[in-house]
Amino acid sequence: MNWLRRDFGTNNTKNYVQILTVVLIASFLFKQYILFAVFSFLLIIDWLNLYYYRHVGEKLELVNEKKRVRLLKHTTSNLVLTFQNKGLPIWNATLLISFQTSIAPNGIEHRTTAGFHEVKLPFSIGFKKQVTVKIPIEGVHRGLAKIKQLEIQIPHPFTDGSVTLEFKPMILTDAIVYPQIHKVNEELTPSKLKEGFLELNSSLYEDPFFPIGTREYTPGDQFHHIHWKASAKSQQLQTKIFTKVANVSILFIVNVKKRHGVVIDYEEKIEWLASRLEECYKNDIPYSFAINVRTYGKFPLVYLPLGSGDIHRKQALELLAILSRADNLIPFEKVLAYIDTNVELPVTVYVMTHHVEKYLPLLNRLEKRTNVLYETGIISEGVL
Numbered sequence: 350m351n352w353l354r355r356d357f358g359t360n361n362t363k364n365y366v367q368i369l370t371v372v373l374i375a376s377f378l379f380k381q382y383i384l385f386a387v388f389s390f391l392l393i394i395d396w397l398n399l400y401y402y403r404h405v406g407e408k409l410e411l412v413n414e415k416k417r418v419r420l421l422k423h424t425t426s427n428l429v430l431t432f433q434n435k436g437l438p439i440w441n442a443t444l445l446i447s448f449q450t451s452i453a454p455n456g457i458e459h460r461t462t463a464g465f466h467e468v469k470l471p472f473s474i475g476f477k478k479q480v481t482v483k484i485p486i487e488g489v490h491r492g493l494a495k496i497k498q499l500e501i502q503i504p505h506p507f508t509d510g511s512v513t514l515e516f517k518p519m520i521l522t523d524a525i526v527y528p529q530i531h532k533v534n535e536e537l538t539p540s541k542l543k544e545g546f547l548e549l550n551s552s553l554y555e556d557p558f559f560p561i562g563t564r565e566y567t568p569g570d571q572f573h574h575i576h577w578k579a580s581a582k583s584q585q586l587q588t589k590i591f592t593k594v595a596n597v598s599i600l601f602i603v604n605v606k607k608r609h610g611v612v613i614d615y616e617e618k619i620e621w622l623a624s625r626l627e628e629c630y631k632n633d634i635p636y637s638f639a640i641n642v643r644t645y646g647k648f649p650l651v652y653l654p655l656g657s658g659d660i661h662r663k664q665a666l667e668l669l670a671i672l673s674r675a676d677n678l679i680p681f682e683k684v685l686a687y688i689d690t691n692v693e694l695p696v697t698v699y700v701m702t703h704h705v706e707k708y709l710p711l712l713n714r715l716e717k718r719t720n721v722l723y724e725t726g727i728i729s730e731g732v733l
Contacts, residue, residue: 351410351411351516351517351518352406352409352514352515352516352517353514353515353516353517354406354512354513354514355512355513355515356402356510356512357510357511357512357513398505401437401505402505402510402512404436404437405436405437405439405503405512406436406437406439406501406503406512406514407436407437408434408435408436408437409432409433409434409436409439409474409501409514410432410433410434410435411430411431411432411499411516411520412430412431412432412433413518413520413521413522414521414522415521415522416429416521416522416523417522417523417524417525418486418522418523418524418525419524419525419527419663420452420486420487420488420524420525420526420527421488421526421527421529421530422488422489422490422491422526422529423487423488424487424488425455425485425486425487425488426485426486426524427483427484427485427486428446428448428483428484428486428496428522428524429481429482429483429484429522430446430481430482430484430499430522431479431480431481431482432474432479432480432481432482433478433479434474434475434476434477434478434479434480435476435477436476437476438473438474438475438476438478439472439473439474439501439503440473441471441473441504442471442472442473442501442502442503442504443469443470443471443472443501443502444469444470444471444472444482444499444500444501445467445468445469445498445499445500445501445502446467446468446470446484446496446498446499447465447466447467447468447496447497447498448465448466448494448495448496448497448524449464449465449466449492449493449494449495449497450464450465450466450489450494451488451489451490451491451492451493451494451524451525451526452466452486452487452488452489452494452524452526453466453486453487453489454466454468454484454485454486454487455485455486455487456485457470457484457485465497465498468484470482470484472501486524488524488526489526490526491526491527491528491529491616491619491669491670492525492526492670492671492673493523493524493525493526493670493671494523494524494525494526495520495523496520496522496523498515499515499516499520500513500514500515500516501513501514525667525670525671526670527623527666527667527669527670528616528619528620528622528623528666528669528670529620529623530620530623530624530627531620531621531624532624533624533625533627533628567588597632597634597635597696597697598634598635598636598637598655598695598696598697599625599629599634599635599636599637599695599696599697599698599699600636600637600638600639600655600688600692600694600695600697600698600699601622601625601626601636601637601638601639601698601699601701602638602639602640602684602685602688602698602699602700602701602702603618603621603622603638603639603640603641603701603702604641604681604684604700604701604702604703605618605640605641605642605678606641606678606680606681607703607704612674612678613703615674618701619669619672621701621724622638622640622669622701623665623666623669625699626638626662626665626666626669627662629657630657630661630662633657634657635655635656635657635695636655636656636657636665637652637653637654637655637656637692637695638651638652638653638665639651639652639653639684639687639688639692640652640672640684641678641679641680641681641683641684642672642676642677642678642679643676643677643678643679649679649687650679650683650684650687651668651672652692653665653668655695681702681708682708682711685708685711685712685715686711688715689711689714689715694715694718694719695719696719696720697719697720697721697722698715698719698720698721698722699722699723699724700712700721700722700723700724701723701724701725702723702725703725705723705725
């Protein structure tokens with residue numbers, strides 16, 4: 350059973366049934382047929398009410414599918430819940446939902462208690478019907494918002510009392526608020542000396558799979574680069590021109606720990622990283638990042654391998670959204686040592702940390718292998 354059932358008022362209804370039964374028998378014995386008819390009618394109503402007490406909500410189902418609403422700060426959307434009912438109809442009920450405060454109800458009354466927003470909505474559903482409930486929400490701050498509680502409070506149609514149904518399994522619908530994205534003014538400079546996939550006219554490398562035209566043959570051109578059809582048409586040898594490409598892959602390494610385990614500028618650093626990841630996404634630049642937050646999976650720290658595209662962007666933003674100040678941290682020097690020994694370094698590495706001089710021995714080892722750039726704090730225009 351997915352619903353935890355709580356009855357309020359059942360005992361009173363049972364008492365009414367017992368009293369009416371005694372009165373009904375007495376009126377029959379004393380041949381008071383009008384009273385007998387009246388009390389029979391009342392007894393039928395109480396029996397129906399008692400039956401409704403016991404069976405309402407038995408075949409009510411929440412379509413508990415995995416759905417995630419993705420938001421940015423101050424953007425709006427809806428939490429959508431779908432119910433199916435194959436049992437007794439439910440009238441004039443109240444749907445109570447509470448969820449975490451990284452999102453907030455948008456334009457509807459609610460109250461906030463113990464770090465959760467609580468919303469009450471009218472709810473009715475007929476026999477063999479399906480109802481979809483939409484709760485308008487707004488992104489408040491970075492984080493994952495899960496639905497903590499879902500209850501349906503069903504009043505009795507004929508007497509005082511109610512039935513409360515509380516959904517016990519984990520609700521798979523949630524909402525995630527991505528970090529705030531700032532405009533990035535700096536340019537990400539590609540390497541002309543490493544072959545890659547980014548178009549760059551000044552690069553030394555060409556992509557042999559993407560010819561973009563032809564030119565007249567000059568001594569020294571490779572034989573297999575001659576365009577024979579174009580040469581036959583122009584009666585002169587023609588050489589293929591290929592797209593110039595370069596490598597611009599980036600690794601971001603972020604330190605959220607200062608001294609004695611103190612977390613400083615946490616949100617600013619997450620936003621700094623998210624803004625640059627978004628810039629990489631817009632320019633189709635492969636990227637990865639590492640943060641000195643402990644994990645217990647494939648990697649001992651928060652690390653996203655090198656990648657690009659829509660799916661990689663979604664993975665990156667969701668990983669940043671669920672990070673918390675309460676997470677366990679690891680020393681930044683261990684992160685640098687892990688990167689140095691376990692990760693193939695890209696063309697450029699951005700290091701965000703305070704007290705760069707403290708980590709120079711390890712950073713010098715990275716500088717021997719790739720181009721390392723540093724950011725140590727907040728810069729202008731509200732962007733790190």
